[in-house]
Amino acid sequence: MARLSFREQVLRVREDAIVASVNRLLAEKGFDLMTVDEVAADVGIAKASLYKHFPSKEALAAAAMVRLLEQTRSIVESQDAERAVDRLASVTRWALHLQIAGEMPSLPSQNSTLRAELLANKAYLDLLMDVSERLGEWIVQAQADGDIDPALPPEVALYTIFARACDPVPAYLKAGGRYSDEQIVEWVLAVCMNGLRPRAAG
Template identity: 65%
Template sequence: MSARPRFREQFLQAREDAIVESVNRLLAEKGFEAMTVDEVVADVGIAKASLYKHFTSKEELAAAAMVRVLDRALEEVARLRGLELSAAARLQAVARWAYEQQMAGQMPALPSQNSTLRATLTGDKAYMDRLMQLSDDLGAWIVQAQGQGELNPALPPELVLYTLFARACDPVLGVMRASGAHTDAQIVDWLVATCFKGLAP
């Protein structure tokens, strides 16, 4: 009911975007447990109480960051849908995209064990909607690729899907980059190849 709601809304939206972007980066850098709310507010340059007017808990911060990355993943999926590629080639492109995001420090990493975080995520409609949308999109490509003999049909589609999700946070990338012996592009190439063709020749 304010006199000039749109200006105010835009300002608040921009601030929320800045918060989520910072959270995204910190989650990619140190993970959920190691990231503190104090770090986030210091990075954004606001007071902690102000942050808690936008997000009611640390878990909701992580959920917002996940919504952001899922939106970008869905954008990439939509872009790939417009290209003339086989289903397997599209899945490979998605995997490559995920590795490149991780290489750029843009892939938030969440612990799979934390129960309160899981509860917040599963209760977040925005997150669950996007997660299911992405799973459906990739699942269709997986089944299609298996039918075309480009993906092992003996593997359950869910296992392929979970494997792709897991490889998006593959710790091997960080270790290989830390060794400093190879270029980022070379590492990504190897990881994509290992994911789809394995370690065998």
């Protein structure tokens, strides 16, 4: 990796702060209700300055998603459990914790402008492919191990796991106020992984 000049480092730190704010606001209010004014105020700079770093609101959201996928890849690569199903459960648990802590950015799947921007973002696509392939391998392995139903197409299992990132169930249970975050995560995780298991014969 090339050395960065002091100027470039300052720039990098500033942009990290922006993306962190965007991440938090996306988790809190979602893309449509998050305003660029809010982001600027949260970072503590003028809106026009924001636009010198990122050309559009969509680009801000994309940067937050790239950040999330980088964290995800890092978590995926750090898994060392022997059984593939345990590695899958561990990554899913991490995502659920992020979500229940209010740090999981969420994007509307229906916004076509945003979709187009993401699909044009090479960093985003590469990371998504990377993570998907790794998880896909684990799923196939878990099917061979008898931990995931072999009759299920791997992509069904993959999407089911990805979908935990925007599962509304944790938030509903948390709103009830009767259970700890830990307990909620474990229940949702158990229901998720249990759903992928092979059905008992008979």
